[in-house]
Amino acid sequence: GEDxxxxxxLSVREGDSSVINCTYTDSSSTYLYWYKxxxxxxxQLLTYIFSNMDMKQDQRLTVLLNKKDKHLSLRIADTQTxxxxxxxxxxxxxxxxxxxxxxxxxxxxxxxxx
Amino acid sequence: xxxxxxxPRHKITKRGQNVTFRCDPISEHNRLYWxxxxxxxxxxxxxxFQNEAQLEKSRLLSDRFSAERPKGSFSTLExxxxxxxxxxxxxxxxxxxxxxxxxxxxxTRLLVL
Numbered sequence: 001g002e003d004x005x006x007x008x009x010l011s012v013r014e015g016d017s018s019v020i021n022c023t024y025t026d027s028s029s030t031y032l033y034w035y036k037x038x039x040x041x042x043x044q045l046l047t048y049i050f051s052n053m054d055m056k057q058d059q060r061l062t063v064l065l066n067k068k069d070k071h072l073s074l075r076i077a078d079t080q081t082x083x084x085x086x087x088x089x090x091x092x093x094x095x096x097x098x099x100x101x102x103x104x105x106x107x108x109x110x111x112x113x114x
Numbered sequence: 115x116x117x118x119x120x121x122p123r124h125k126i127t128k129r130g131q132n133v134t135f136r137c138d139p140i141s142e143h144n145r146l147y148w149x150x151x152x153x154x155x156x157x158x159x160x161x162x163f164q165n166e167a168q169l170e171k172s173r174l175l176s177d178r179f180s181a182e183r184p185k186g187s188f189s190t191l192e193x194x195x196x197x198x199x200x201x202x203x204x205x206x207x208x209x210x211x212x213x214x215x216x217x218x219x220x221x222t223r224l225l226v227l
Contacts, residue, residue: 004156031213033215035218040223041220041221042118042120042205042218042219042220042221043157043205043207043218044218045215045216045217045218048215088156088157090156100145100147100162100169100170100212101147101159101162101170101172102149102157102159102216103159104156104157104158105156106154106155106156107154107155107156
């Protein structure tokens with residue numbers, strides 16, 4: 001089955017860039033997502049990338065996809081205290097009609113050091 | 115557009131009791147999804163609906179769990195004879211259809227004592 005892995009913790013100084021990494025096993029993943037979860041809250045979609053893309057940039061966020069290595073990363077430029085949260089990588093394989101579920105990683109807790 | 119809403123936000127119950135949660139998707143979203151998130155883990159898919167039809171169920175959804183979406187709008191998730199292992203955050207999401215991004219609600223946090 002599909003598996004998505006992330007490191008559990010990342011600490012970054014305020015103003016530096018944060019890079020959160022994710023690896024996945026399903027080579028047929030068609031969409032890959034990054035969601036943000038603040039304490040006690042639901043998931044907020046940050047960005048997503050289609051599998052035929054290598055990179056996507058959206059303001060402070062840059063997503064890089066290496067399909068060969070099945071590696072996805074999220075770079076947050078100029079990290080701020082409001083970026084403190086858990087970041088989840090998720091994938092979806094749309095080859096099979098009806099397979100609509102997202103498979104999530106365990107999440108990376110990003111802590112900002114003042 | 116007020117986003118996906120869930121009710122209640124928190125529920126504490128005793129083992130063996132039944133609980134029911136409600137999810138209201140974003141209006142005009144045909145698909146509705148339920149996920150479960152235990153402490154320190156990512157969300158895990160439970161089931162999803164296309165309008166009122168339940169199209170896919172995870173093996174995580176034991177026979178004590180039942181989900182409905184009778185009129186193709188809001189959905190309910192019922193857990194019968196709750197167990198301590200059911201303690202988790204139950205998340206609902208919705209989207210317009212296949213290939214569309216899923217938007218999540220704030221979740222219902224369940225604690226079974």
